Amino acid sequence: MTPTPRLPLLEINDLVVRYPSGTLIERLRGAPHEVTILPGVSLRIERGETLGLIGESGSGKTTLGRAALGLTPISGGTIRIGEEVTSQASGQTWARIRRNVGLMFQDAQAALDPRMSIGRSVTEPLVIHRMLKGNRMDKAVELLGKVGLGPDFARRYPHEISGGQARRVTVARALALDPALVIADEPTAGLDLSVQGELLNLLNELQERLGVSFLLITHNLAVARHVTDRIAIMYLGRIVETGPSDRLFARPAHPYTQALLKARSGRPGEQAPPIEGEVPSLKARPAGCEFHTRCPRATDICRQLAPERRALGPGHIAACHHAGAELAEPAPAPAPAAGRPTNVATLPPRARRSTSN
């Protein structure tokens, strides 16, 4: 599991995204001109690694994914993908970055042009980047084959395929340019469980075969637990905790992560009280620790002082005043099945993909 001394594939440093906000009249009355979506996010992804970016809607996870490709203008910070570094918009660099990164949008059906055949859709990135060699339809059939769709799909149109198949098409399109990184925004939202399993297995298999890295944006922790190497938890545009997946699920340190893990356990007898309240507005960020308004463990210091990021173990970092104390205690059980005395902490680390097949 030791990372190679090479540079990580993707490195985001202090990324800031602000949107203009409010009407003219509101601004004249003194309302802020801007709303800060991402107040300065840093993130890295190694080659061949899957990073899960987890957060509720409005936490800024989609914005982060889009900003990494220049689809959202950035207001500060740097993004480096492979050799390419970009700060604020510079057209040429974005074009080269996008050649190296595939993107799967959240709504697969909407991401496909309804008047374009599937074959044309999947090969469009090649045309845009002038990298198409040979016959377009042959290439389309080859790409669709990679994701397990037969050649007849190339001639079909988006309305003629199912939701699961549309996802596969967007995977094929994301892979068209042989990218080093694929950003997948909620790739399994709205899919049935068995279809979701098929898609995740496909992503894993492609990673194994092509060595591609994934940034998996999701709110589904059950999915993230199985398919990610590392996890980053986002709240109000900040990463509040990050660490290796097995460790984070076994010993979540941030109260927000703990709440998220409990929320979906779905088993009687261990229903933690649901996390109270709503995500605060980005226009009125709480002072101190931004989670203190919903945190069951908030104390005076949390209301006044923003917490530093603390290292809690190998690669495990949390931004919480009380995180250290938490780890001194025995870790809370991470939602094992009732009656099955299994603790994820005691499980052997997951076999690496290179040896698991």
Added chain:
Amino acid sequence: MSAVLSLNDVSVNYAKGRGHVAAVRGVSLELAAGETLGLVGESGSGKSSLASAITGLLPNGAHVTGEVRFEGQDMASLKAEAQRRLRGSAIATIAQDPFTSLNPVTRIGRQLVEFQHWRGEGRRALAARAEEMLTRVGLSDPAARMRQYPHQLSGGIRQRVSIAAALLAGPRLLIADEPTTALDATTEDQIIELIREARRLIDGAVVFITHDMGVVRRLCDRVAVLYAGELVETGPVAEVLARPKHPYTRALLECDPAGIVTPTRHLPTIPGTVPAPSALPAGCIFAPRCVMARSDCTVNKPARRPLGPERASACHFAEEL
């Protein structure tokens, strides 16, 4: 207890070309007062068609055969006007998408008052009732919410408003069609807790449509599993989830990543796809995807048969599971 809802051999047929396809076939169910039934199935299983058949909200071109009885009364024998009066008073629904179920150009307060028009009370009384209900579903400052438009509310709050709208009807049958799929984990959690509490406010039964077994476990007393338009298994939740008696139910449970304790990169799936209602396989409808299928399964269609009290399964080999 008398049945609030009873379905007897209900099928839903949609006109297609010159013929028709049956999206739901031969469903029989009984639901007693105070009970919460989980109706589980993948997309294309017909669960929404069945719900629409119960509420009488199927589109033109669809027709229902069999009997839908609400409190002993055959819905088909009622005039359209009488049916309409039942909906919105005795039968209420919570829709899947809180973003489309509320009128975007009308204030929350006015919508909640309009929903109660059948009460025939004054506006002021209805508004007071609506405000009280907003408090009950856990919204702070209900007076301010009453003046807001749906777009000013977050998804979770909007879903609370639509739950309040449903409860205002004082329903004796509440149908919730995947009310949490559009929501986040923590919001979903809050809404499930809310619906669990809401059951006490309802003097009747709840049908909860979902594809999430975790939600069924938390909310429901009984579960009915639909596959390709047919009921394949029914029974008390605890028993069905612990010891499924149909291979499809078992496969569905195995697919749930939340139930898999050891992290894995090879998630279980159900190979193949749900057959279209126009191209059903001979014999058992699940046979082409079933790991237990034997030669008999592709020839003889298994009838749903009782297996102990309150349990039933449509599998030839239910005893072997």
